[in-house]
Ligand code: IDP
């Protein structure tokens with residue numbers, strides 16, 4: 280079963296969208312294989328977003344993702360990575376179609392509600408930041 284890491288970012292948790300987002304994945308036929316709420320440390324945030332280090336928005340991104348509680352989950356199923364990315368919509372909510380999470384609930388690229396891994400390799404790396412193997416239901 281392919282797995283991907285999803286985060287409901289601080290804005291999504293604050294807006295009360297956690298249940299809505301999980302329900303969308305479940306209705307699609309994807310399954311929740313691991314789930315927790317946490318407040319991310321700056322060190323873990325920098326590790327998660329290491330590919331963006333040095334970009335102009337990096338410090339703002341780390342500040343935002345550590346600003347409040349997030350919900351981390353492992354979502355599994357056939358083509359989970361690609362399917363979750365499609366259901367999220369593109370990075371900039373202004374480009375996101377209605378029906379996607381970002382297209383329905385976000386306006387700004389800096390506060391775009393949700394994270395999903397962009398490849399199976401990224402998913403494997405990111406899942407390890409948030410979950411130990413025994414926390415993931417197979
Ligand atoms: P993704 O979340 O769709 O995978 P990435 O390019 O990996 O997008 O960027 C990570 C996060 O960094 C985005 O979700 C967004 O919140 C933020 N971000 C990306 N590009 C910009 C930008 O140009 N300005 C401000 N924030 C950005």
Ligand code: MG
Pocket residue numbers: 395397
């Ligand atoms: Mg990304």
